[in-house]
Amino acid sequence: MHHLVSIEDVDMRYGGAAGTLAVSGLNMKVGKGEFAAVVGPSGCGKSTLMKLVTGLHLPQRGAVLVAGKLVTEPVSIVGMAFQNPTMLPWRTTLDNILLPLEIVEKHRHRLRAHKKEYVEKAEHLLEIVGLKGFGSKFPWQLSGGMQQRANLCRALIHEPELLMLDEPFGALDAFTREELWCVIRDLHAAQGVTIVLVTHDLREATFLADRIFVMSARPGRVLKEHVVPFERPRDLEVMYEKGFNDMVHELHGEIAKARVAA
Ligand SMILES: Nc1ncnc2c1ncn2[C@@H]1O[C@H](COP(=O)(O)OP(=O)(O)O)[C@@H](O)[C@H]1O
Ligand SMILES: [Mg+2]
Incomplete structure (x- = not known):
């Protein structure tokens, strides 16, 4: 598969040599057209990962490639949406x-x-x-x-090739959030855009993604990758299937374990 995003053995530290090591030994590859979700304990480096891919931060070690090109500055083929929309x-x-x-x-x-x-x-x-x-x-x-x-x-x-979403629905009520999941699902299906979604909502990740990356506590790295088996197009009803809940349950267990391992 051609990888649109490739994070290769990346370390990123804030605030100089004695500062906070946010991610370490981070590896992640996302294929073109894929919908990837990233979950993990709070403060584990998820937003850092997003900023590395969009070129807002540069790593001290390893490489980040987008569309086969080493990221050395903000990447223009990327669209971003964060939790609190800042409209003028x-x-x-x-x-x-x-x-x-x-x-x-x-x-x-x-x-x-x-x-x-x-x-x-x-x-x-x-x-x-x-x-x-x-x-x-x-x-x-x-x-x-x-x-x-x-x-x-x-x-x-x-018309970005890559859409990076960092907890975009966190501040919304449950019904509005589910409506927007369907909006994102349909955008992904219709426009063939590659999406990386960071979320703490495990149902959101499981409903939307093709693949879910579970991160360790800080310094963050990928502990595990899950392929989400549910067929597309997915209806909200899928969330009431046993297989869906089993997957959410498993993810929950992994993150709970990652938190205490820190
Ligand atoms: N600009 C910054 N300066 C210093 N430390 C930071 C900065 N941004 C994030 N950090 C630290 O890096 C770690 C990872 O942060 P972040 O990527 O925002 O985590 P997450 O999004 O998973 O909650 C945290 O410990 C956070 O305090
Ligand atoms: Mg964050």
Whole structure:
């Protein structure tokens, strides 16, 4: 399989030689088009892993490759969405979604020349996530769930090959979260985008992912990899099957063990 993401024996330490070793001996490979989930104890280096892949941090040891290229600076084929969407309150939702295009040099000229096309694309994404017609609203006029939907549109506007999601649904209520799982599931199926999802919600990981990586306590490394066997497309009903609960249970046990082993 061609790997879109390859993390090879990586160490990453914050704050100089005497600082915090966040991850050590980290290895992980994600295939093109795959949906990977990363779970592990809190503080084990999951967000660090995300920042290494997106090029926001560089490792002191080992290598991170995205699409076969060594990561040495922020990677432009990546879209990111984090837990607390930071929408600019003075911009409409639509203009917030277009923001990445204004920031990334490569897209800036295209945005100017093809503004109408991008506005249409943003509106199409809004429709996919169930926010048709909300582009003209300001972020503070939207609920938390709606803001997170808009945040997903913003992560996808530049058609990234790789979508990195760091606990994107943590702040939402259970029903809204399940709705957004279906949105992500459908985006993944329709757009062929590769997704890496960090989550502490083991049901979320099991429902969405093809493969789940379990990390150790800090310094984080991958302890175990699970292939999720449930057929796609998956319905929320799958969560009530025995096999599903067995997998969640097993993951829970592994993380509980990893926590005390620290
Ligand atoms: N910018 C930073 N400076 C210093 N230490 C950090 C920084 N970011 C994270 N850390 C530390 O690195 C470890 C891993 O953090 P993080 O990757 O955010 O964990 P997770 O996302 O799994 O909760 C933690 O001990 C955290 O305190
Ligand atoms: Mg984190």
